[in-house]
Amino acid sequence: MRLLIVEDEKSLAENLKRTLEGRGFAVDHLDNGEQAFSRLSLYRSDYSLVLLDLTLPGLDGAQLTQKLRAEGITIPIIVITGKSETEHKIALLNSGADDYVVKPFSAEELVARINSVLRRPVESQPVVHSLGELSIDTAARRVRAGEREIRLTLKEYSLLECFLRRPGQVLTREELSNQVWDFNSLNWSNVLDVHMKNLRKKLSPVNHAARFETVRGVGYRLVTA
């Protein structure tokens, strides 16, 4: 899952980026509202969620939320706010934000809120996604093939999550790179192939559950074996 942090306080942004990358998210950071609006207008489908500070230079968090919603951009937004008053929280939610966290907050709370918002989009997505005997629990970040637990690296987990959210569909190399790696990663390298190879290897002992098909020149598809 790729997230965009919009935060002008450099230390906080760096801290958040490190914390979330440590939990397996790909994270991009921008420090002003105007840039964030341009990025999201052009690359809306590349991001799963926006973490937005309320106090920003130029276009502030509330204005950015309203502008994005007015443009029909429905990406989930969690606002980071320093204001704890109830009327302020109500105004934020009414402006189009999906949730908020009040500073200071713990990393655990933030990650729980991100996962909660990611579980409740348009199609009301479930916590557990499965294909055949292969299943992924996005709340516990656990992968199972039947009763057996499969241990994956953060990137392998993120890749598998993309496939299990869209079972049977072909995911292009570009889509996978955009979803799993941040904006600055080298998409033309063979990093994706290496991770796919490792993922296949880890799933091979349990390939009665599901297997990857390579669609030459396009990408990959996860199908039941």
Next chain:
Amino acid sequence: MAEQKLLRDIAHDLRTPLSIIQLTAESMQMGAKDQQTKNDLDVILKQITRITELADELSAQRE
């Protein structure tokens, strides 16, 4: 009153540095090897909660 607004603004401005300290302390605690360091970081995190409660009280001040 101007004084109450000032107190609310101070409470608000404290929250960003508190967030940075909290996330840093939590991250250090996850990587801490020895119990003493974990205990010390616990103290820092508890004090952050205390300051946050004070900030909440200041934020609740009405004109």
